[in-house]
Amino acid sequence: MHIKVKFDRKVAFRVYDELNGEIIEDSDGNLYTEIEVPNDYNLYNYIFFFRRWGRSIRAKRDTNAD
Numbered sequence: 001m002h003i004k005v006k007f008d009r010k011v012a013f014r015v016y017d018e019l020n021g022e023i024i025e026d027s028d029g030n031l032y033t034e035i036e037v038p039n040d041y042n043l044y045n046y047i048f049f050f051r052r053w054g055r056s057i058r059a060k061r062d063t064n065a066d
Helices: 009-018 041-050
Strands: 002-007 023-025 031-036 054-060
Touching: 002 009, 009 023, 009 031
Parallel strands: none
Antiparallel strands: 002 031, 002 054, 023 031
16 A cells, blocks of 8 residues: 555654655654555554554555555
8 A cells, every 4th residue: 555644753763764765854843755555464563553653644555456
């Protein structure tokens, strides 16, 4: 799944450690990025870990995936 996410500045260190793509910071220190996560247990682990500090802005399922 392709997901656009916003992260609270409180987890900025983790976002920079975990993610490799373009990360944009707003004037409040919040971070915005896009990630590609398989639609399996990894997606749920990711959501569970960041649930308090992040939110999905937009998610798009890959219709060509199995």
